Amino acid sequence: MSELKLTNAQIAWRAAQDIEDGAYVNLGIGFPEMVAQYTVEGRTPVFHTENGILNFGPAPAPGEEDWDLINAGKKAVTLKPGASFFHQADSFGIVRGGHLDVAILGALQVAQNGDLANWRVGNKGVPAVGGAMDLVHGAKRVAVLTDHVAKNGAPKLVEECSFPLTGVACVTRVYTSLAVIDIEGGKFVLREKLAEMSMDELQSLTGAPLHVEGDVGELSVPEL
Amino acid sequence: MSELKLTNAQIAWRAAQDIEDGAYVNLGIGFPEMVAQYTVEGRTPVFHTENGILNFGPAPAPGEEDWDLINAGKKAVTLKPGASFFHQADSFGIVRGGHLDVAILGALQVAQNGDLANWRVGNKGVPAVGGAMDLVHGAKRVAVLTDHVAKNGAPKLVEECSFPLTGVACVTRVYTSLAVIDIEGGKFVLREKLAEMSMDELQSLTGAPLHVEGDVGELSVPEL
């Protein structure tokens, strides 16, 4: 590691460890999609995509794409045995109705009460929301993958989001480049951190108090 | 005719004349189901039953019943080419969503503003409503088939229903044993009556004023 933080692949790997066998999972477009690559050996989660498929698989070989078989990111996918198609009202019924075990999303900011901002930075440009505001409600666990701080060094875990909200009090766990943090009772509760990083240093990179309840584990991931 | 009124079969026949080719039609359980028997030659309406079938046909021969293929009255039916099955939320979406051309129902009482009472007489016994309260909303035309007066001679077309309501201001046309009456602007508007019956006599059997707008046609039906 050139600097003291996990790569995106390593964050995705860590999140994948918490996905149980047979879990129904929605992975947000982009970075969260990497989680599928690190599925734990012997576990077979079922992936949902909000445009209307359950149990899709990885991208087909180049040239083998069928453009009626795409995911919410508009990328070509394949089907696994036991797949199903449905319309978008049923698909978001799956989301809102509490049927997913976990939804994993990206974040611009997460507040200590679980508020999430991940759909736009400000008021400029063309706004686009897609399924983000639906996906943060309903899943049994709503997890976020993110660098611990923004490119400009500003904390992404904050007391209150300054960017436009995607949802209120919706995030339950955050996997960052430095730590694993649960959101419980309106507080950030630290579960794991990189062994090489002190509590003080981690707190200095976090925009709201980190609470400790019980042991803090070591955030340990393989080279990827 | 032994008395000066239409038989149920004749009322059903008259209602059938107003069903256009290709119309989507729901016939209430019981008396209204007779309308299907008098479908006008050359027209092919599509019948909907709220338990989840479009384009069902008449009862099968005795012994040929399949009890997964029944109508809302729990009677065995058959399928016509072009039939489809769907669940009950979609089926009542068809009803509420305005997709039926006509729903034809029975009545205990109809008020001059279109209020309908057809699900229970009073507060005694076991109440049962089924789809009655849904079927009175949404269809482009909600028609009623009924004897003009009750068995005890009381008018069934009234100023205000005394029996518990099924729906408010929902009926658009009433086919009775004596007349065809539209409900428009909160009034009974007489469209057709038996030629042998005077206006005065018809009015005396009706619990609210009959209005005449334009011609009153002759209610003329074959012997059945």
Next chain:
Amino acid sequence: MDKRLPGLAEAVSGIKDGATVMIGGFGGSGNPIELVHALIDAGPKDLTVINNNAGNGKIGIAAMIEAGMVRKMVCSFPKSSDAQAFNTRYLAGEIELELVPQGTLAERIRAAGAGIPAFYTPAGYGTELAAGKPVAEFEGKHYVQERWLKADFALVKAELADTHGNLTYRMAGRNFSPLMAMAATTTIVQATRVLEPGGIDPEQVHTPGIFVNHVIEVTDPQQEEALIRAGAHYERA
């Protein structure tokens, strides 16, 4: 992932006193008779049962009522050719009834499955079945606000299942079953045939497996209507 259970008794063993149980079927079509009879054998009490009807003859839901298992029925049409089991107890004040217009019943169940806590419907506006419910006007017409209807368990009859719980239904036996499968915390399915994953064309799945918890193969299921016509009577073994 394999959602199969070896038998009906295992399937219903989690249904305890006081549970709310949705049971698929309309009239004689689509009733999971074998699951219901297994539930009678298990014998939980104080149940709230959600079905379009309130039992017919001396089998199925009627036999549950006879066995004293049902505290409350939620249904649209408790009348049947032989509704004696329910009628007697209802008129004696021994069983509670929540009467719901059929389309509202279907939509409330669908809403529960889809995470919609409340919606507006024209059905029932101005009638005694909407008494006390909030009303609102939209575009000049009046509507009643109805709430979602959830359950702890759903018992469902399918034609085909795969081991992931993907289902197809047979003809009008579909009725409330896809909705109930969405609305219950635990959905238990009896299927005439249980296939390996891939056995059902993904475009032809009626209920995706995400809504199903347990699948039991019942290869030669009975038909409620046929049993009733034969005068069948079910009592705990």
Next chain:
Amino acid sequence: MDKRLPGLAEAVSGIKDGATVMIGGFGGSGNPIELVHALIDAGPKDLTVINNNAGNGKIGIAAMIEAGMVRKMVCSFPKSSDAQAFNTRYLAGEIELELVPQGTLAERIRAAGAGIPAFYTPAGYGTELAAGKPVAEFEGKHYVQERWLKADFALVKAELADTHGNLTYRMAGRNFSPLMAMAATTTIVQATRVLEPGGIDPEQVHTPGIFVNHVIEVTDPQQEEALIRAGAHYERA
């Protein structure tokens, strides 16, 4: 009953200036490209278009926007690999945008088709997209009241149709199409094959014919994604 029309031009000829038009499809899947291009040839103006996206490349909805036919887009995600047509006009204030969360968009369309004027969803609560909308609390959680979303026309791509308008869709091309078919006054379908009644198994119908007004056979339909990758450009003939 035969809902077939001989050609695409006849199918879209009823769509006049100011109409609201739902167009099925999500990304490159399920777009009725041939119907949309026929609509560009017909050239009505001042349209409100409802689709998940706001056009991509220089074909389909993007080409409608280029042609100056669209007054307002209702969509969840106006961004695409090449969303130049919409972006330019939106940033210049020449086209209106109603941005709706995707699940809410689907549910609003479904509600219109099912006669539900309003419903409550958690999506958007506490965000700028719910600003000004009624909110309510159910069982300790907050929800936003959303209204049905209707249209004058829906343009839909199906795989199979029969002459009664019963439809099946191909894979994830299904997306919004069954909902839009319910929600529009007039639903116009292009299908790869049009069969006689009975050609589709009644258990496998995805959209019952009651929701469909016109069917046109387009035997070798184009795929939006493939056209965009090939750099296709559609302009009125």
